[in-house]
Amino acid sequence: MGRAEKDPPRHGAEPPPELADIDVLTVLQALSDPVRLEIVRQLAGCPDSAGGLACGHIELPVTKSTATHHFKTLMAAGITHEREEGTRKFVSLRRCELDERFPGLVDLVVGKSRS
Amino acid sequence: MGRAEKDPPRHGAEPPPELADIDVLTVLQALSDPVRLEIVRQLAGCPDSAGGLACGHIELPVTKSTATHHFKTLMAAGITHEREEGTRKFVSLRRCELDERFPGLVDLVVGKSRS
DNA sequence: ATTCTCGTACGATCCTTGTCAAACAATTTC
DNA sequence: GAAATTGTTTGACAAGGATCGTACGAGAAT
Numbered sequence: 001m002g003r004a005e006k007d008p009p010r011h012g013a014e015p016p017p018e019l020a021d022i023d024v025l026t027v028l029q030a031l032s033d034p035v036r037l038e039i040v041r042q043l044a045g046c047p048d049s050a051g052g053l054a055c056g057h058i059e060l061p062v063t064k065s066t067a068t069h070h071f072k073t074l075m076a077a078g079i080t081h082e083r084e085e086g087t088r089k090f091v092s093l094r095r096c097e098l099d100e101r102f103p104g105l106v107d108l109v110v111g112k113s114r115s
Numbered sequence: 116m117g118r119a120e121k122d123p124p125r126h127g128a129e130p131p132p133e134l135a136d137i138d139v140l141t142v143l144q145a146l147s148d149p150v151r152l153e154i155v156r157q158l159a160g161c162p163d164s165a166g167g168l169a170c171g172h173i174e175l176p177v178t179k180s181t182a183t184h185h186f187k188t189l190m191a192a193g194i195t196h197e198r199e200e201g202t203r204k205f206v207s208l209r210r211c212e213l214d215e216r217f218p219g220l221v222d223l224v225v226g227k228s229r230s
Numbered sequence: 231a232t233t234c235t236c237g238t239a240c241g242a243t244c245c246t247t248g249t250c251a252a253a254c255a256a257t258t259t260c
Numbered sequence: 261g262a263a264a265t266t267g268t269t270t271g272a273c274a275a276g277g278a279t280c281g282t283a284c285g286a287g288a289a290t
Contacts, residue, residue, distance in 0.1 A: 024224060028143055028146050028147040029147040032144040033278080037143075055237070056235090056237085062279070063280055064237065065237090065238075065281080069277090071237095073277095087236050087285095087286060087287040088235090103219050103222075104223065107219075108217055108219065148247095148248080150248085169266095177248085178249075179267065179268085180250070180252095180267090180270090181248070183267065187268095201257055202257040202258070203258095203265090203266065203267085
């Protein structure tokens, strides 16, 4: 039947929100979970230079379905960006935008504070 | 009878934690609630010069018992400091210490970001 | 084509926690 | 001393959300 849509990702990938549209509370809530904090840390301190880390390469103490949930939460909060490549997915920190919108936040989370 | 203790606050006031002992996660969790965020904002943008705001003067959309719970949470996370005066209690932001331990955090929460 | 890998979707469960109401305790005020 | 003020404590409750297992779907590898 009529395929009106042109090329939507088969899996429900919602449009990445503008960072300006995101309030602090949402970001804080997203970061207030140990697993998600761990994700952000791995994303921040890695050779993400290219296009982020593959989800499967991020080691987490939870199952895959739970990890999916957390990835979704992070992206909905505007913290991460996702890129699909075949059956694999790459997640990356929206570092520049975060640093501009919320100066110091990423450094804080990553643990760049203290001497 | 023997009053061994010298002057313990009748209400269970736990010792204020050292800021260095507090991890980011705890702080983020404490700040990831709309009511507590509102508290911090009122504390940050007020004539708190003296000794903080009286709990009763902080207007919140919750009952007193709920407010007590939030105040406790904030202090346990090292974000606030409390001072008792008679039957009244004054709450204040540990701004200097926070700024040193978590640079930019308070400004972020208060909304000093964006141009 | 069959199988394997990677991630999603759904449903169920369980734990955390934000919330209130009511009873209580301490201090101030009359 | 009695009443009013201020905040705490406790118990109960509901909503949120973190978690898992299973089933599913889409590419990749054989």
